[in-house]
């Protein structure tokens with residue numbers, strides 16, 4: 001057993017930390033997050049040039065990583081700086097699918113940052129279930145088209161292509177299709193997200209599509225791809241919590257009331273201690289999940305569900321406690337905490353919330 | 365022991381319901397139930413309706429134009445108003461300043477200021493907190509120095525709710541910097557149009573624009589605006605806190621949120637079933653409903669205690685803690701109910717004339733924003749930690 005990060009992982013997270021410190025200004029992040037696109041394209045390209053997209057994929061497809069620990073290392077480091085360039089939503093799962101379905105030319109461009117591909121899976125916005133897409137695909141004269149609606153497609157704006165899940169007339173199993181974002185009969189209704197970012201509801205109308213992989217054969221592939229995205233947002237949340245914890249401790253050490261720093265009040269000391277305990281547990285959950293990404297499907301699913309449940313519960317707890325312990329200042333746009341807290345709580349709404357994963361866990 | 369509302373109470377409830385039915389604008393109610401901030405005009409228009417009915421001052425004693433309702437009737441009025449989606453009466457003038465003026469103000473002050481807060485002449489805001497003085501309010505530094513017939517005020521107030529709409533502010537200021545901090549504070553009324561005052565908005569992290577900071581530079585205020593005696597302001601502020609017991613538990617608002625959430629849980633689907641049938645969600649909802657039932661009785665028990673001569677004491681701290689956290693829990697669960705759609709930020713669906721597509725159900729378009737915004741209710745008005753300190757001291761005597 002070895003819990004020490006490898007030299008490569010230390011360097012990777014160091015490099016991202018330095019980038020954030022020197023080149024990632026939170027004010028710019030917040031205004032980019034609330035711009036139409038929801039992020040900065042330039043920053044995305046810079047991240048790709050630094051090799052951060054490459055770290056998410058194995059050597060065989062032109063990357064230099066792709067393991068669970070590579071993914072968790074990258075996103076924990078990005079989370080610390082609240083980086084919202086859509087590496088999860090435009091590259092990680094979609095790249096995994098492209099790689100597994102032999103789209104070598106596309107994956108190369110994806111790693112270099114020239115290409116971004118969104119993932120459109122959800123049809124019922126109240127739900128987290130991606131396992132039962134409706135039949136949106138149709139094959140006429142050997143040509144596939146897609147018609148119907150998907151909701152909450154994160155960062156669809158600015159992508160080059162979208163991967164869509166569907167069943168087909170000949171198979172109840174999941175098929176995946178690749179669609180050009182600029183194709184005919186594709187209508188994006190785009191809006192901002194509360195944590196600073198963008199999402200779209202998409203209407204497809206006989207939109208031409210390419211089948212990726214075997215017809216009706218992509219359930220396992222999609223499950224593996226989603227496991228990667230789920231791990232990534234869990235690690236991101238861990239990074240965010242680490243930053244929130246540091247902000248809170250710093251504030252408790254400096255804010256004075258009643259003639260002393262508020263960190264001297266035992267009521268707050270115990271709550272901060274509890275915050276620390278919970279974050280340690282969250283870290284273990286993410287470690288388990290990173291470790292299990294290449295394990296058996298069963299073990300992977302259990303570990304991912306356990307991690308996402310833990311992150312969801314602990315994330316909301318940490319966000320709320322930190323704001324409370326800051327008092328009024330924690331409620332302001334100007335102060336950084338609120339933006340970290342919004343993203344942290346919203347992570348519970350991506351790839352299944354805590355209740356969803358708790359239920360999943362009971363079925364394994 | 366009899367927990368039933370009396371026949372008279374029930375008749376009263378009906379009267380309130382009918383009134384709300386006939387007088388509350390649906391536009392306003394819809395916005396309120398969707399957690400959208402109202403405009404100044406909308407708030408003022410509801411005040412005017414209540415004023416016409418003689419209910420704007422429902423919490424005032426009869427001799428000042430109050431309704432003479434007992435505390436249970438006041439509770440019923442607040443509950444029904446919230447359930448119907450009526451705006452809350454702005455507390456700063458009518459519920460905070462008015463009782464202080466009645467108890468400690470001069471006859472001239474009462475005769476002048478009380479009618480003006482009823483007929484919409486004045487919009488008051490509260491100038492207590494300062495950047496360095498939040499929980500430790502008594503350490504406040506904004507100073508008022510006597511100069512002939514005036515006081516000259518210098519300093520800064522902050523977190524001033526809806527100050528952007530206000531023309532008047534009541535402030536706690538320092539008139540004596542020596543001795544015990546509490547003993548050097550005065551209560552003074554300031555016209556915001558006085559030269560030397562600058563109000564700047566503070567944006568909250570949910571994007572809202574409801575709080576402000578107010579800067580005072582050599583602001584001349586007539587000494588006749590001092591309430592009561594110099595250096596007695598702390599006593600007045602404390603009097604106010606102890607009397608602020610009605611409505612503090614927000615039972616009505618939580619009830620409205622419960623109704624809304626139950627409806628949502630029937631219309632939203634998880635898999636092929638309504639969300640209401642999801643066992644984890646159902647359990648979460650049940651827990652909140654039980655808490656709310658308990659709180660309603662806790663609140664009425666406290667009011668009954670007052671009617672029988674107890675308090676006012678730290679009971680309001682108790683109601684504030686439970687009530688604020690329960691309200692937050694309802695916003696939290698409502699956000700959860702929205703699933704993926706909780707992330708969508710689409711307040712534009714509430715703009716007049718909007719006819720584009722919707723993402724979440726229309727009345728939920730602002731839910732996550734409201735959830736974040738409502739983190740404030742356990743911070744303002746004396747944070748919940750401070751309320752617990754009060755309970756520790758006054759009830760537990762630890």
Ligand SMILES: Cc1cc2nc3c(=O)[nH]c(=O)nc-3n(C[C@H](O)[C@H](O)[C@H](O)COP(=O)(O)OP(=O)(O)OC[C@H]3O[C@@H](n4cnc5c(N)ncnc54)[C@H](O)[C@@H]3O)c2cc1C
Pocket residue numbers: 255257258262265267268324325326327328329331489490491492493495497498499500522523524525526575740743744745746747748749750753
């Ligand atoms: C949205 C909003 C609206 C507001 N509106 C108004 C208004 O209209 N007028 C006005 O005057 N003020 C207003 N306030 C200010 C509000 O009353 C203060 O924010 C509040 O009193 C807390 O003070 P603070 O923000 O300085 O936090 P601090 O006092 O710095 O507290 C920081 C943290 O320390 C905790 N803490 C402090 N002392 C202790 C202790 N002894 N033991 C344990 N814990 C402690 C607090 O509970 C909090 O968690 C508003 C605040 C907000 C957020």
